[in-house]
Amino acid sequence: MLSCSLFVNFRFCLEEISSQNQVKASVQRRIRQSIQDEYPGLETVLEDLLPKKSPLIVVKCPNHLTLVVVNNVPLFFCIRDGPYMPTLRLLHQYPNIMKRFQVDRGAIKFVLSGANIMCPGLTSPGGVLDEEVDAERPVAIYAEGKQHALAIGFTKMSAKDIKSINKGIGVDNMHYLNDGLWKVCSLLYSFEMQSGLIGSQ
């Protein structure tokens, strides 16, 4: 377990970064808009998640990772100039905002070690493909026998191709349980929850 002081330090650290990364209103609007377009299911809660009044913080991290942070909690991320994708913590709260794929149980440990998602893991009896998903789309990765998503992916091929080609990498693994982003989110969520800044979600 990380010590409490590390929590605090980390948070200060993020606050520090944040203070330097408030983005212009126009940029903020653009980010909001693209998130809204990508995840229409979030419409009713978007104002709560990304309030127009409070500043949107955009943090550039190594490896071309960009985080959208509100109230010290990362809610969305994007890699290079790809689409914004929810963090897993956020997706767990609103599981229906993304299209879903499911990997079989055997694939879980590979996905959780950061491996990209291979076609056979999606086409085997334990896997499920949403056939409407095209190539280069964000998709939530679920697992056989589990309720919650374990990764956020970005399709390399369409669901139909994954099914017919059934070889190689079908989905790039962008974010998975217990990766760096997950750990950061968990720390911050638990800290914010302790200090009562976020509801007990």
Added chain:
Amino acid sequence: MAEKLEPAKVLYCGVCSLPAEYCEFGPDFGRCKPWLLENAPDLYPDLLKEANEKAVDNVSDKLQSVGISSGGADGAPSSAQAGGTSKKEEVKRLPGGKLKKKDRQEVIIEKVVRNKRKCITIVKGLELFGIKLSDASKKLGKKFATGASVVKGPTEKEQIDVQGDIIYDIVEFITDTWPDVPERSIFFIEDGKKVQAA
């Protein structure tokens, strides 16, 4: 306006931070176990079994107790499992006189109330005395003129669900039918507490 989306509640492990159902794939499942046992025993039924077995190892083998838990559940399945056709109830012991399982030997009786009036009496632990549950279930159903069935409890362990409140008569019935079950080993669960029936 559309109804506002409600955020789903997710149980995250207090040790490894993953959703509790993923602890088994987490960095150190062993360390999560105590937390899971406390906070999410239904997710990992085997853990409870494991813990029980461990607990029993610490208790002397001699400690024999039968717990009876009677709870009122509503529509419990009443397809009484017709078990074997043995006439006499004999408690079987393994060679060496030891019982097969290391679980603490007790019968727990609990009453569960489901639909206000309806209730079931749950009997756990008879198998620890070498009693065949299907037979016991049949006998209980006959004796109390009700439905009784062997079902899997929350921890995958089998128990007998008997329809109706038979809690006041069941102890005598058990000790009469299976003399190997001492009265002091029979317990009731009352208000979440374990109370000796004797």
